[in-house]
Amino acid sequence: MTTILFENDNLSLHSVPLDQSEQVVVTFSPRLGAPRPGPAHPNAGFGQEFFRKSGISVFHVVAKWNHWWQLDEMEEVLQAIRDRRGTRALWTYGASMGGAGALMFADRLDAAGAIAMSPQASVDLSRADFEPRWMADRRRIKTFDDRWLDTGLSTPTWLFYDPTHAEDDQHARMIAATAADIHRVPVLFCSHSSMRMLLECGMLSDTIRSVLAGKFDRDAFLRSVRSHRSASSVALTGAARILSSRGSHQRAAALSGKSVALLEAQWHAGQKLDVATATLTLHIHTANLVRARKVEEAAALLAKLRDTPLVAGDFSQQLLQLALLSNNSVELIRLIEQRLTTGNIAGLSFEILMSAINGNRLPPDQILKFHMRNGAKILAADTTGRYAQAIAAKNLDVATTAPQPDAASQAYRIEGDALLTKDNVAFLVGGNHSVLQYVTGKLAPTPTSLATFAGNLAERASIAHGQGIPYLHVIFPDKQSVMTEAFPIRPVHRLGDAYLAPLDAELRPYVLYPADRLRDEQRPPFLPLDTHMTDHGSLAVLRMMLSATGIEADESLTRVERRIVKPRRWPGDLGVKFTPRLFQDGVVLDPDWPVTAFRSPGGFNDGLVDILISPEAAHDRIVLLFGDSFFRMMLQHLSMVFTRVICLRTRFLHPEMVTLIRPDVIYTGNAERYLSNVAADSEAQAFALYPHLRAATDLAMPPEFLAAWRAVTAPRSVYSQRFLHRYTLPRPA
Structure with a gap:
């Protein structure tokens, strides 16, 4: 039975005691995709079902927003745990933001050990200036207190992370520099999702149990990861991202395609997919197909994302990219017009429309019909004039607002590569880079x-x-x-x-x-x-x-x-x-x-x-x-x-x-x-x-x-x- 020992607008502390448990674990929840205000759910604890089945008593520290545990009330929460832990050996455990909490408070709870999956040493830019993620979280945090990095971490620590992930590897180095007894365990290709990858490999439960029991075998673990990671969509996607960053786009597309196929097999088998993992996999596979110019595969993925998506979400930008690559002009126009019904198109959507028109991906008759239906709205919103130029270049005999020199500023002269205004301000307009052609929109980057x-x-x-x-x-x-x-x-x-x-x-x-x-x-x-x-x-x-x-x-x-x-x-x-x-x-x-x-x-x-x-x-x-x-x-x-x-x-x-x-x-x-x-x-x-x-x-x-x-x-x-x-x-x- 779950008892909520502490709760406010920032977090809650849950206790799930089991009489026969020889250990007690304190878990810290991972980063949230969105805040969770209001009363805490009694089953919101991180890993709650696993610890119940394993017969282990547990305290769950559950965040309601991403404060990274930088709260004044944390000492009150820790004291509530100390008062109820008894004499049993205590461990801390968490992933990502939860892993940061497991490390931050391990010594203060006199823990026998800490297990951290893809944790952060700190998100304070004065300490972790290499860390570009989670800027919105930082803006909400008033002050940072990461003194544990200065005083050192004496608790034996098991750190699972991907050393090929630049930011996570740097965090691991910072943690290792302050830890007296650390076991760094690489989980290659997991990116920032070591826990999810171990879960997909069927290894997470056994790994946690073996660490808690003092029976963890690092070499056996690594062998098991190598033999099981082909069954992990996280691992396949992580390997694909590395290949893509090295320019191996064909191989990257093949691997991310296998990752999507795994998710599809799980979906068809009735298994519940992790939304974040599936969404990221589909986004990365789309990007890989575009970079590798896989036209047929793009057409197939387009149909799947449109008709039977694996998870709910906004895949509109991916659909647009796939439609452009597969030369599906009908679908491309449908998607553009769908976005126009909810507002004006901008960003990537607008760039794809420009690429389709300027790159002759749309037949003239389709451009004409599209412009007659939507041209007025786009022209009114497009302050750059690029859409008007693109339509004018097609000689469709329709009204546009093609760019003209500003009537109030026509007094200028051009000598060679330079333009001089009436106010004696000079601009470069020629040279090897065709500056004026790009400035006026006559040329666009490929x-x-x-x-x-x-x-x-x-x-x-x-x-x-x-x-x-x-x-x-x-x-x-x-x-x-x-x-x-x-x-x-x-x-x-x-x-x-x-x-x-x-x-x-x-x-x-x-x-x-x-x-x-x-x-x-x-x-x-x-x-x-x-x-x-x-x-x-x-x-x-x-x-x-x-x-x-x-x-x-x-x-x-x-x-x-x-x-x-x-x-x-x-x-x-x-x-x-x-x-x-x-x-x-x-x-x-x-x-x-x-x-x-x-x-x-x-x-x-x-x-x-x-x-x-x-x-x-x-x-x-x-x-x-x-x-x-x-x-x-x-x-x-x-x-x-x-x-x-x-x-x-x-x-x-x-x-x-x-x-x-x-x-x-x-x-x-x-x-x-x-x-x-x-x-x-x-x-x-x-x-x-x-x-x-x-x-x-x-x-x-x-x-x-x-x-x-x-x-x-x-x-x-x-x-x-x-x-x-x-x-x-x-x-x-």
Whole structure:
């Protein structure tokens, strides 16, 4: 019989005592998909039925929202358990958020052992700056108290997790660093679902019983996992995700297809499916089919998701992707019109419609009928003008609102690659990236380029977080994406928006596209005759970068802002394109802190190296940048934040340089116009080969640069320590 010992709006404590039990287990509930307000259900305890059948007394700590146990009343709950536990050996147990609770309170309950499935050491960004998940939860938590990480964990701990899952592996490392007696048990390919995978393998109950009985055999467990994981949809999906991140899309689609087949077999057998697991599996399989271009399989999955879905849920975006891939124009139009009945289409739905029209996936007669039924509503809502352009390009003799230059801003001239407004503000409109064609919507990024960007991002995040390194990609907006009102041609299409719209939600936290936020800056973010930002604009972006990666340096950034005072007059990279040359006046950063800079020789872009050493920076850490001139414009800003700043001019992330330099933070970035066609990181040559591949004749490096380059690429060497001691001024006492 269940007795509720404690309950408020945050959590409840349930007791299920069994007289013959020689042990007592305290369980902590996992993270909730949605809050559960109101009175607690007596059977809401985590693992309640399992422990009843096993004859084990149990206390269940049940959360009503995702507070991660950061509550003042936790001591009252723990005391209620202490008062009733008796002399029996006590264990703590939980998964994910529940696993965090099992570890957090094990010592305070004088536990004999703790079992944690895919737990977190902390969700406090000041401790776990690598953790992008659960941001909404963090905003509700007022303060974090994770002192157990500092005092150490003395309770013997069994930790089950997937070491190939970047964030979970980093949490495991943090836990292992504070635990005196820890048994780390890998559950490969489970991603963040170790408990679900063991359940699917038929191993969960026996595993928990063997740990509690002191009979757990790690080697036998691993053998059993290997022999049973082919029967786990979680394992198959996890393996598929790894393959996809490595570019093996065909194999990934095959594995995720097997995972779906397992779920279908269970469904047909009348078994109840876990909604979250099934939904994630179907989402991932859809993405894999799209990446692998599996047309026939896409058509089959489309029919199943539409007619007989395995679980209830919103699969509208997956259905749209599958309809586009399988060239099912009738279904595509039906789905678009279905979404229009509940509101305007936006995001991925709109992008798919544009791909279908511009990519000739819809016959002209279908486009005409669709436009006659829905065109007015879409035109009224589409502020970008892209739909109007797409319809106008089909020559259907129907009314559109095709983009025209803003009548109030027609006074401009174009010389070569540059446009100059009547207010003497210049914009880049030509060059190798066909800027004006993309800005006006006459060109759009290909699906391949969009997928490549997402693939690069996923792989980069995996590389960084696999080593516990915070990571962020920055899309530096083109000037017209921020100064839209000053640009005389309407509407303005932004490549950054096109790439963000189809991006998976799990990848969004790894991208910063600050176009809208820069509009709100008090100081002008862009120079009038340059494609680059002002030093105040670079500072604003740097603040956003640091915030996104959990790095605090407010005092240093204030010092940077106070030093943007040096007057300068120069033409800028756009001013030189006009005849006669045009000049701009501005203020630039004039550092008053000691910083030593080294730059590689050569007049080329790719392969250029900048190294800055700055002893008074806020953080004695290494930041590694892979990007273009926008990063180079903020190097001095960064030198007030990091003692070692290393910038590599390249469009790719080069893993070999991460291995050599061993950075503490990684940023990749590109100017927005470079998104016109994204190349896969797998196409990158070794970074050191850039000058050789360009047939450079003078490859000799100045001794000063060579010394710095040698030091930062072997940071653990004796030479590096001596070099840094020589160039780094002592910190103030």
